Amino acid sequence: MIIVSFQTDEPEARAYAIHDRGYTEIAIEVIPDRLDWLAPLRRWSTAYAGHWPAQSPLWQPVVAGFSTTNEDLEDDPLIDTFEPPRRAVIGILGGMGPLATADLYRKIIELTPADRDQSHIPVIIYADPRVPDRTDALLHGGESPIPWLVRGARALDALGADFIVVPCNTAHAFLDEVQPRVEPPILSMIDAAADEIRLDWPDAEIVGLLATSGTISAEIYQQALLARGIDAIVPDDDIQERCVMAAIRAVKAGRSVDEATALLVEAAEHLADRGAEVLLAACTEIPVALQQPNIETPLVDATLALARAAVQTALHLDGSAQWETSTTGWGLPDNAG
Known part of the structure; x- marks a missing residue:
């Protein structure tokens, strides 16, 4: 094991042999050049090769890094006088x-x-x-x-x-x-998506929601759309759990996007068959798997809005x-x- 420390005025590297009773220090070296802190590690990789596990090359340090004290930061004119141009963040x-x-x-x-x-x-x-x-x-x-x-x-x-x-x-x-x-x-995000639907589809009267069961239960989108003169419909319980929630979980788990896409296409077609003129991807995992080329009904991406x-x-x-x-x-x- 090697520890490289930059905490002191003279940075140093220490090498330890690991054994069943603990560890023993076998080398220590001051590093005169902070930028060449790998130099002793390379030398020791040959000199003390017998002390290292075969699967752990010496030149890859276990602990290494640069450290700056608070006092150093307070006395740093480069940082103290730096002021980036004002931009909205x-x-x-x-x-x-x-x-x-x-x-x-x-x-x-x-x-x-x-x-x-x-x-x-x-x-x-x-x-x-x-x-x-x-x-x-x-x-x-x-x-x-x-x-x-x-x-x-x-x-x-x-x-x-x-x-x-x-x-x-x-x-x-x-x-x-x-x-x-x-x-x-x-x-x-709710207002942004609802405004986009009203602006881009001014004649739309029914929007199909593809969202988590929690979002549907909270009725945040239903209320926002209704305030803009639009009715919202949601999937039947079976489609909601078997397709929408399953697809969301698949994306969160990093499973195949194709799996999630197929489930969401089924849910989207279900809503379109029930009269949805526009579909709203109202869960941020949904547009990862469902995009406009996958379905015929217009799709609004709340994340994009x-x-x-x-x-x-x-x-x-x-x-x-x-x-x-x-x-x-x-x-x-x-x-x-």
């Missing part, structure tokens, strides 16, 4: 699930009008997959995700997020309890005349959406 409160979080970030990137790295919108991602199951909390009295969501939102606030997006439809059932506890505004709203909001903030004078960094005019 999107905070993604994710991990519910991880693949859905990555999908939202990818869509934000693809929607951003950028010709180089520096033209893209700054994004901070806080992804904690330990957040308790939202559907279980809604339907079965499981552990509340609210403390976890507040914790993540506050972390994003501390890191400089100007507003927050949550790539989890079911989590939106709890955001009324989260928003009063955090400063950055949280954009609503949220990504579009996030990009538009960030670009608006960057161009707002109120940006510099805003006390919160939000800077939206009163009549802005």
